[in-house]
Amino acid sequence: MPKPLSHIVxxxxxxxxxxxxxxxxxxxxxxxxxxxxxxxxxxFADWRYLxxxxxxxxxxxxxxxxFAHARILVAGQNFGCxxxxxxxxxxxxxYGFDAIIASSFADIFKNNALxxxxxxxxxxxxxxxxxxxxxxxxPKLTVEVDVEAQAIRIAGMGTFDFELNPFWKACxxxxxxxxxxxxxxxxxIKAFEASHPLYSVKN
Numbered sequence: 001m002p003k004p005l006s007h008i009v010x011x012x013x014x015x016x017x018x019x020x021x022x023x024x025x026x027x028x029x030x031x032x033x034x035x036x037x038x039x040x041x042x043x044f045a046d047w048r049y050l051x052x053x054x055x056x057x058x059x060x061x062x063x064x065x066x067f068a069h070a071r072i073l074v075a076g077q078n079f080g081c082x083x084x085x086x087x088x089x090x091x092x093x094x095y096g097f098d099a100i101i102a103s104s105f106a107d108i109f110k111n112n113a114l115x116x117x118x119x120x121x122x123x124x125x126x127x128x129x130x131x132x133x134x135x136x137x138x139p140k141l142t143v144e145v146d147v148e149a150q151a152i153r154i155a156g157m158g159t160f161d162f163e164l165n166p167f168w169k170a171c172x173x174x175x176x177x178x179x180x181x182x183x184x185x186x187x188x189i190k191a192f193e194a195s196h197p198l199y200s201v202k203n
Contacts, residue, residue: 002117004175008098008145010071013061014132020075021082022109026091036116039087040095062095066139074132075102077125080109089113099145101152103128114168115177121145121152121162130157147172 030042045053047060056063073092079102080088089112092100097118103125105113110120123131131154135141144153147169153159164172171177 001177002093002172002175005098005117005119005172006147008071008119008147009142010098011067011069011140012072012074012101012131012135012143013067013070013097014135015061015073015075016132016136018076019078019081022080022085022088022106023082025080025088026085028085030091031085031087033087036090036094038094039091040093043091043095069096071096071098072143072145073097073100074128074135075100076128076132077103079105079120080113081106084108084112086112086116089116089118093118101128101131101143114165114171117172117175117177119145119147119164119172123152123160123162127157127160 024046025044026039026042027045030039030045033039044060044062048057048062049055050057058064061067079100088109092113093116099119099121100113101121101123104122105120113120131143134154134157141155143155145151146153147164150164150169151159151161
């Protein structure tokens, strides 16, 4: 089950790239695994490591000490495009990200992210660009995300609202996936089945 996610206060990682596809987030060679654990080490592997696949690339932002342990990724346009692989949000969550801020997301990736407790926040392109540039200049900048209020507060920039489907909002705040959300109504479901003739079982 995802962890409850109602309030995020964190520094950010600025990823100054548009059209980051799921093969860049989680290369295909890592899709054979069925466990989410450990996938964070492979997140952005082709950018994150040198040709030997082990040595960290010092030029890639995730390897720079100033951005270590940040839980919010600030990207560009069309983040998560490409294939529908769910390993991409698995890897981002296992790495430690709670939210991604971008000017747009691929629809399938956005849905997969929400299913796995990762909050995709869409803001106007000019705001995302300004935030990314501000973080690059000041890696210590802290951003506050209030999931309940659907608002993000950025020091020196202001407060910005973002859209969030009520169903996914409830799942994020309560740390539930789709199955877990349905099980909250287990007693009502059983009562309906018991009272409805179409659900009665005859031997």
